[in-house]
Amino acid sequence: MDAESKQKHVHEVFESIAPKYDMMNDIISFRRHKAWRRFTMRKMEVQPGQTSLDLCCGTCDWTIALARASGKGKTVGLDFSRNMLDVGQAKVNKLGLGGQISLIQGNAMDLPFEDNSFDYVTIGFGLRNIPDIVKTLKEMKRVVKPGGKIFCLEMSKPTWQPFKAIFYFYFEKLLPLLGKWFAKRQDQYRWLPESLKTFPDLQELAELFRTVGMRNVKAYPLSGGVGALHIGTKGNEGA
Incomplete structure (x- = not known):
């Protein structure tokens, strides 16, 4: 599948599964995705007033956690x-966080933000769905502030x-x-295992972080390697 076809296919998949996305995440991961995000938030140590950009934010659970922190x-x-x-916007509104959280429809490979804009840039369960991983990591690095960090769960x-096995x-x-x-x-949930086949493993993704110029790169396997935090x-x- 070429980059344009992949982007179109992935867009169609997520448009169709949005109403039941949260429920299915709980079912298929046995709720481990929530534990992984809690682990990630502990590693982030977000301080009051710090700014964050959450890419591929989906239904905004991580976005909301960042805002609260x-x-x-x-x-x-x-x-x-x-x-x-x-x-995601419905969740944000229900929690009264509309004044703090802004949601934007956009492309993670071409971010509409100035250089050095955020203390943190995160991406959760989205990088494997993007046609150009390196370009996305370069964009994440570009918009994070000097001394800031990027996190990939x-x-x-x-x-x-x-x-x-x-x-x-x-x-x-x-x-x-x-x-x-x-x-x-069923067809949409066939995409999840397909998307992992060509995705870099733990060490390969860490090396891509280094390739784009990130420093002090750390990689943590989660739940026996089912997940990973970089x-x-x-x-x-x-920049």
Whole structure:
């Protein structure tokens, strides 16, 4: 699948699954995604007043966590799916955070922000869906402030047996059936295992962070390597 076809396909997938996205995340991850995000927030140590950009923000759970952690710090969520953003905006409004959180429909490979704009730039469960990973990481680095950090929370690839075999059986065979049963979207949930096949593993993604110029790169496997957290710091010399 070429870059344009992938982008179109992924957009269609997320537009269609938006209403049941949160429910399905809980089901297919056994709620581990919530524990992973809590771990990530502890690593971030967000301070009052700090600013964040959350890419591929989806239904905005991480965006909301960032806003709450920063007190009154400006928080921006960006996603290419209008339907996902509509679900997220409803959450933001319900919590009374509309004055602090701004949601924007946009492209993670071409961010509409000035250089050195945010203390943190995050992306959760979205990088593997973007056609050009390196371009996205470069954009994340560009808009984060000198000394600021980028965080990527994503699915990854277990390496030890027999857990690896069990994971791939579940991921490739059972997960689409869960999509069929609970969300009436079997074809869309086939995309999740497909998207992981060509995605970099833990160390490969860490190396891409270094390739774009991020410093002090750290990579943490989560739940036996099913997920991964990558952290990089932008040097004080700027972009």
